[in-house]
Amino acid sequence: MFKYELEFKVHDYECDLQGIVNNSVYQNYLEHTRHEYLLANNVSFDLLHQQGVDAVVARFEMAYKTPLRSGDEFISKLYVRKDGIKYVFHQTIFRKEDNKVCLKAKVETVVVIDGKLTASHSQLEELIIKTVE
Amino acid sequence: MFKYELEFKVHDYECDLQGIVNNSVYQNYLEHTRHEYLLANNVSFDLLHQQGVDAVVARFEMAYKTPLRSGDEFISKLYVRKDGIKYVFHQTIFRKEDNKVCLKAKVETVVVIDGKLTASHSQLEELIIKTVE
Amino acid sequence: MFKYELEFKVHDYECDLQGIVNNSVYQNYLEHTRHEYLLANNVSFDLLHQQGVDAVVARFEMAYKTPLRSGDEFISKLYVRKDGIKYVFHQTIFRKEDNKVCLKAKVETVVVIDGKLTASHSQLEELIIKTVE
Amino acid sequence: MFKYELEFKVHDYECDLQGIVNNSVYQNYLEHTRHEYLLANNVSFDLLHQQGVDAVVARFEMAYKTPLRSGDEFISKLYVRKDGIKYVFHQTIFRKEDNKVCLKAKVETVVVIDGKLTASHSQLEELIIKTVE
Numbered sequence: 001m002f003k004y005e006l007e008f009k010v011h012d013y014e015c016d017l018q019g020i021v022n023n024s025v026y027q028n029y030l031e032h033t034r035h036e037y038l039l040a041n042n043v044s045f046d047l048l049h050q051q052g053v054d055a056v057v058a059r060f061e062m063a064y065k066t067p068l069r070s071g072d073e074f075i076s077k078l079y080v081r082k083d084g085i086k087y088v089f090h091q092t093i094f095r096k097e098d099n100k101v102c103l104k105a106k107v108e109t110v111v112v113i114d115g116k117l118t119a120s121h122s123q124l125e126e127l128i129i130k131t132v133e
Numbered sequence: 134m135f136k137y138e139l140e141f142k143v144h145d146y147e148c149d150l151q152g153i154v155n156n157s158v159y160q161n162y163l164e165h166t167r168h169e170y171l172l173a174n175n176v177s178f179d180l181l182h183q184q185g186v187d188a189v190v191a192r193f194e195m196a197y198k199t200p201l202r203s204g205d206e207f208i209s210k211l212y213v214r215k216d217g218i219k220y221v222f223h224q225t226i227f228r229k230e231d232n233k234v235c236l237k238a239k240v241e242t243v244v245v246i247d248g249k250l251t252a253s254h255s256q257l258e259e260l261i262i263k264t265v266e
Numbered sequence: 267m268f269k270y271e272l273e274f275k276v277h278d279y280e281c282d283l284q285g286i287v288n289n290s291v292y293q294n295y296l297e298h299t300r301h302e303y304l305l306a307n308n309v310s311f312d313l314l315h316q317q318g319v320d321a322v323v324a325r326f327e328m329a330y331k332t333p334l335r336s337g338d339e340f341i342s343k344l345y346v347r348k349d350g351i352k353y354v355f356h357q358t359i360f361r362k363e364d365n366k367v368c369l370k371a372k373v374e375t376v377v378v379i380d381g382k383l384t385a386s387h388s389q390l391e392e393l394i395i396k397t398v399e
Numbered sequence: 400m401f402k403y404e405l406e407f408k409v410h411d412y413e414c415d416l417q418g419i420v421n422n423s424v425y426q427n428y429l430e431h432t433r434h435e436y437l438l439a440n441n442v443s444f445d446l447l448h449q450q451g452v453d454a455v456v457a458r459f460e461m462a463y464k465t466p467l468r469s470g471d472e473f474i475s476k477l478y479v480r481k482d483g484i485k486y487v488f489h490q491t492i493f494r495k496e497d498n499k500v501c502l503k504a505k506v507e508t509v510v511v512i513d514g515k516l517t518a519s520h521s522q523l524e525e526l527i528i529k530t531v532e
Contacts, residue, residue, distance in 0.1 A: 011431045012444055013288050017281040017336060018182055019445075023190050024160035024279060031156065032410045039470070045411055046418075046469035049151050056200075057156050062193040070283060070445035071438070144298045145311055146423060148416040150469060152312075155412050165277045172337070178278055179285075179336035203312035203416060204305070284448050289456050290426035297422065315417050323422050326461040333455075 002077035003130075004037040007096070010072045020067035026103050027060070030091050033076040034107070041130075043123045052114045053121060058086065059108040065101045068093075074102060082128045085119045086110055135210035136263075137170040140229070143205045153200035159236055160193070163224050166209040167240070174263070176256045185247045186254060191219065192241040198234045201226075207235060215261045218252045219243055268343035269396075270303040273362070276338045286333035292369050293326070296357050299342040300373070307396075309389045318380045319387060324352065325374040331367045334359075340368060348394045351385045352376055401476035402529075403436040406495070409471045419466035425502050426459070429490050432475040433506070440529075442522045451513045452520060457485065458507040464500045467492075473501060481527045484518045485509055 008029060016022040035045045048055065068074055073096040081088045089107040094100065111121045141162060149155040168178045178188065201207055206229040214221045222240040227233065244254045274295060282288040301311045311321065334340060339362040347354045355373040360366065377387045407428060415421040434444045447454065467473055472495040480487050488506040493499065510520045 011427065012434050013282055013290060013427050013430055015283040015445075016279055017179060017283065017285045018187055019283045022279050023164065023193070024157045027157035027160060028410065028412050031412055035411050044470070046150060046414075054151055056197070058197055060156065060193070060195040060197070064190055064192070067189075071443070144294065145301050146294050146297055146415055146421050148312075149412055150414040150416065150418045152416045157412060161277065161279050164279055168278050177337070179281075204310070283445060284453055289430065289459070290423045293423035293426060312416060320417055322463070322466075324463055326422065326459070326463070328459040330455070330457055330459070 001079055002092070003079045004033070004040065005075050005077040006033050006036050007073065007075050008032075010068050010070060010074070012070050015070050020069055021072075023064070026062065026064075026093065026105075029074075029076055029093065030089075030105055030107065033078055033091060034089055037078060037080075038127075041123075041127055043127070048123075054112045055087070055109050055121075055124070056112050057107055058110050059106075061106045063104045065103060066095060068095065068102055073097070080127055082120075082125075083108070085117070087124055087128070134212055135225070136212045137166070137173065138208050138210040139166050139169050140206065140208050141165075143201050143203060143207070145203050148203050153202055154205075156197070159195065159197075159226065159238075162207075162209055162226065163222075163238055163240065166211055166224060167222055170211055170213075171260075174256075174260055176260070181256075187245045188220070188242050188254075188257070189245050190240055191243050192239075194239040196237045198236060199228060201228065201235055206230070213260060215253075215258075216241070218250070220257055220261070267345055268358070269345045270299070270306065271341050271343040272299050272302050273339065273341050274298075276334050276336060276340070278336050281336050286335055287338075289330070292328065292330075292359065292371075295340075295342055295359065296355075296371055296373065299344055299357060300355055303344060303346075304393075307389075307393055309393070314389075320378045321353070321375050321387075321390070322378050323373055324376050325372075327372045329370045331369060332361060334361065334368055339363070346393055348386075348391075349374070351383070353390055353394070400478055401491070402478045403432070403439065404474050404476040405432050405435050406472065406474050407431075409467050409469060409473070411469050414469050419468055420471075422463070425461065425463075425492065425504075428473075428475055428492065429488075429504055429506065432477055432490060433488055436477060436479075437526075440522075440526055442526070447522075453511045454486070454508050454520075454523070455511050456506055457509050459504070460506075461502060461504045463502055465494060467494065467501055472496070479526055481519075481524075482507070484516070486523055486527070 014025045078091040086108045091105045093102040111118045147158045211224040219241045224238045226235040244251045280291045344357040352374045357371045359368040377384045413424045477490040485507045490504045492501040510517045
């Protein structure tokens with residue numbers, strides 16, 4: 001099911017006074033996974049932006065299962081589906097040590113070209129086609 | 134409907150290379166609003182933690198409507214409801230300039246005491262009662 | 267001596283597992299103070315960037331005196347001097363409760379226009395003149 | 400000269416509206432390198448904290464040479480010296496692509512045990528001895 005995975009390690013400054021990774025940091029992990037996935041498929045988030053094309057998050061859903069702590073290593077996995085004009089990323093983070101699910105997320109993105117919502121973008125469509133194959 | 138509001142201003146370091154506030158930063162804004170709301174009702178997130186009581190986010194849902202940019206001021210509002218053992222925060226961020234909705238979020242939290250899920254916590258129950266009155 | 271001051275409050279997510287504000291977060295506080303100081307003098311960091319003018323930090327020095335904690339309020343103060351081609355910001359953070367010094371910093375910035383180091387920038391020179399008066 | 404090195408890659412959310420890594424983020428990179436160096440020598444920052452031992456940054460000096468950008472890979476290197484009661488970390492970040500120096504830092508830390516400044520800590524002393532050998 002998953003089409004891409006990336007390994008990370010918790011950085012101590014990402015933990016808050018509860019001693020666990022702060023909730024908002026998971027969004028950073030998930031974003032970095034999406035951007036690296038795109039890069040691995042020759043799509044650069046930064047280059048797209050410079051061309052006036054922005055992939056923008058429209059909706060975000062996260063269920064927290066097991067908190068990550070200082071020193072934990074984890075694997076961030078994803079696959080992507082098209083739903084109307086939305087590119088929907090399904091992302092799960094697994095703790096490496098025991099493969100326990102830390103977090104499940106559904107990230108709905110849309111493509112905005114020069115400020116206008118767009119139904120599709122050729123480079124992103126290719127990703128979807130590859131995924132279905 | 135809203136029981137609490139807090140004013141913020143975007144800090145430049147919160148903007149990313151798209152020139153808008155990075156998605157994960159909104160979670161920080163929302164968390165700070167919840168903690169200040171609790172403090173305004175004499176509940177300290179930090180003190181609770183030191184007593185072994187952690188209010189933990191179990192689920193998070195956000196819909197992004199209008200991006201905030203460098204220099205923008207905004208108002209973060211919330212109200213809270215009980216749903217089973219969950220304390221559910223309903224949070225909306227409004228751009229101050231034109232009162233446009235920037236983001237709507239639903240944040241489901243549970244109370245964990247010494248590592249065990251708990252059905253209710255007296256200080257948080259009081260907030261709910263106040264809200265319903 | 268100080269020409270500008272700005273009040274802040276610690277946000278819980280800025281504290282790390284030691285229960286104190288993470289070292290790197292102070293740089294954010296200092297940067298925001300500089301940018302607000304510039305804005306108060308009609309200089310926008312973001313607008314300058316869009317015009318190809320970047321004020322870039324070349325050197326940074328910080329001495330940590332008293333750590334800030336969850337709930338602390340503090341005041342960030344600054345003044346600026348010219349030293350050769352450098353605009354040097356002298357910044358101090360005071361805990362509001364007892365006026366104790368939390369941190370002293372010296373931030374050396376240079377102006378880069380379209381990628382080239384520049385000896386001065388009219389809007390920033392005005393700040394220096396105002397300061398000396 | 401350097402006793403430890405760690406590879407990183409810039410994450411897009413670490414870049415600000417100038418399109419380069421935000422200044423404060425380098426402090427995160429440097430902190431993570433120090434903590435990983437300690438871990439590689441069986442010293443855990445988190446465990447030390449739980450035992451009442453905190454390694455605290457007292458002074459920080461950074462010279463920015465070449466900005467890192469979206470997609471850049473880099474290598475963070477360090478060595479450590481004792482200076483009075485201070486453990487001084489000398490840290491340099493190199494861009495991987497061309498080995499250009501991005502940043503040089505000198506980080507002076509002291510050891511605080513149960514809130515009191517301490518002249519030395521056995522585990523950290525060992526690091527110094529290893530370094531001199």
